[in-house]
Amino acid sequence: LVASRSFTRTMRRLLGCGAFLTAAVAVHLAPSTPRQLHRASIGPAVRRHASSRIAAMAAGPAAAEEAIQRVHLPTNEESDELLRIRHTSAHVMAMAVQRLFKDAKVTIGPWIDKGFYYDFDMPLDAQLEDKDLKKIKKEMDKIIQRKLPLVREEVDAAEAERRIRAAGEDYKLEILQSIVARDADAKITIYHIGEPAVEGEESKGGLKPWWDLCAGPHVEHTGLLPKDAISLESIAGAYWRGDEKRPMLQRVYGTAWENAEQLAAHVELQQEAKRRDHRTIGKALDLFSIQQEAGGGLVFWHPKGARVRSLLEGYWKEAHLQGGYELLYTPHMASVDLWKTSGHFDFYKDGMFDQMEVEGADYQLKPMNCPFHVLVFKDSQPSYRDLPKRWAELGTVYRYERSGTLHGLFRVRGFTQDDAHIFCLPEQLTDEITQVLDLTEEILTKFGFTEYEINLSTRPEKSVGTDEIWDKSTAALVSALDRKGWDYLVDEGGGAFYGPKIDIKITDAIGRKW
Structure with missing residues (x-):
């Protein structure tokens, strides 16, 4: 007890x-x-239970919950205007950076779930630092105050290449080449901040126009950006094209909302998320660690964490046994031929570790459990009268994750996966899927996810x-x-x-x- x-x-x-x-x-x-x-x-009964649990939490979580209830934070899918604000904010930030840091080269700058980012190639002796964010935001505010128009222009690939080469933007040139490789006759769209001017001249607004390859959408002019609802948050490293063999860039993250109230609610939730960071709590409670001597992305469960895990696994096993599943245990590796047969070697190779040679044969650490369960099924050769067969496994798998993507327990290189496979007749499929959804609902409810x-x-x-x-x-x-x-x-x-x-x-x- x-x-x-x-x-x-x-x-x-x-x-x-x-x-x-x-x-x-x-x-x-x-x-x-x-x-x-x-x-x-x-269901309402479960929701009442969850609500009472939240109400009993400490002041910090309660404040965060109030922020959720008080202010609705829209998504890009819900608000086309918010998406435009975020996309234009990314362009304005890039313009501000290049006005302040003359040797900065731009790459890509999309909108994302909570805001936007832009990747920059900076000289080694002029790397961006956190203290620069305030200066960049101040420059953004100046651009916003000018109410500069966002002007769409369509040019052919040759003209776009001429302008890019004149500007010395190597990354833009690579982006253009990838567009042309897909469609040699593609029309290239450019968005200007400020009325396009004769090259070398100042625009009417007193600022040299800035432009980038872009398909849009954007707001009509920078004055429509709510500057008190935009904030620059952090600087991180990012490889060009996500390839560790390519240059390391600097990614500046920002957040943008429709009004200051939404930004304040977002900031409050971000602070609460930091307070709840599982890496901090895991260390404070002595639950787990990731030892760099052993390698990144490999989790060590300490005695207290192992006890929690054991109890969780015990509940999982009992729930599956009651749901008509049988348990399996399968190896951690297999001949690479199996992964070629299953298709993983062709379709999932980038997520797999390199093979190891064992007595002249190549073996592969398993990234998934699926082929192993299929082999057990083939070995047992059950009659159709024995179907469905429901097999579950807490199977440890290994996946190649780049070091820059590793994050606590969320993104690792070795983890134990709650996995199951059902072998059934076509006419049994709907019933089996429904039962899986029932089991999913039961487990999520048990942990308060409603x-x-x-x-x-x-x-x-x-x-x-x-x-x-x-x-x-x-x-x-x-x-x-x-x-x-x-x-x-x-x-x-x-x-x-x-x-x-x-x-x-x-x-x-x-x-x-x-």
Whole structure:
């Protein structure tokens, strides 16, 4: 009883700070449904329990919860105007940086979920520092006050290349070349901040125009940017094109909202997220560590953390056994030939570690458990009368993650995956998927997750399987979702190469989605 109470308290702290359970159903499926967005709810009784738990939290979490309730923070999907604000803010920031730092070269600058960023190539002796953010923001405010127009211009590739070479922007040239490689006749769009002027002349606004290759959209003029709702947050490193063999750039992150009240609520939630950082809590409670002597992304569970993990695994096993599953244990590696047969070697090679030679044969650390469960099924050769077969495993897998992407327990190189595979007849498919969703709902509810979004991730461009199989699976998945009464967002092309998925995004105590 004492261990159970300790486990509950610890899990609540961990789950509140971002350690979480996820569930996914992987089946063969093809897109055929309209795009819908829905936040599913498990029920009022559970929600009342969750609300009372939140109310009992300390003042910090309570304040964050109040911020969520008081101010709605829109998404880019909800507000086209917000998306335009964020995109234009990225351009204005890049213009400000190049006005302040003459040798800075720009690369890309998109909008993202909570704001925007821009990547810069800076001289080694003039690297951006955190103290520069205030100066950059001040320059942005000057540009905003000028109410400079955002002017769209369409040119051919030759003219775009001439201008890029004249400006000495090597990265823009590479971007242009990649566009032309896809479509030799593509028209190139450029967005100017300020009326385009004769080269070398000042614009009417007194500032030399700035431009970039861009498809838009943007606000009409910089004066429409709410400068008191824009903030520059941090500087990070980022490889050009995400390739560690390419130059290391400096990425400046910013956030932008429709008004100052939204920005204040966002800042409050960011502060609360830092307070709940699982890396800080894990160290304070002596739960786990990542030892650099052993290598990045490899987790060591300490005695207290191991106890929490053991209790969690015990609950998981009991829930699956009661749900009609049997447990498997499979090896940590296999002959590379197996991964070639399964398709992982062709479709997932970038996420796998290099092979190791064992007595003249190549072996591969497993990035997934799927082929192993299929081998067990082939070995048992069950009759169709024995189906369905439900097999579950807490299988440890290994995936190659670049050092720059590693982050606490969220992004690692070795982890134990809650995994299961069901072998069934086509006519059993809808029933089995529905039961998986029921089990998912049961486990999420147990840990207080009562709000989530459903995503139907469909067939990617590179995939295996016939259209007929994908179409039949589509009908089964949609039927199961209909039985549950869940609407969903279709993630076109977001499925795995071997089959689409039902993905569930959960909402944590301070409104973040995972």
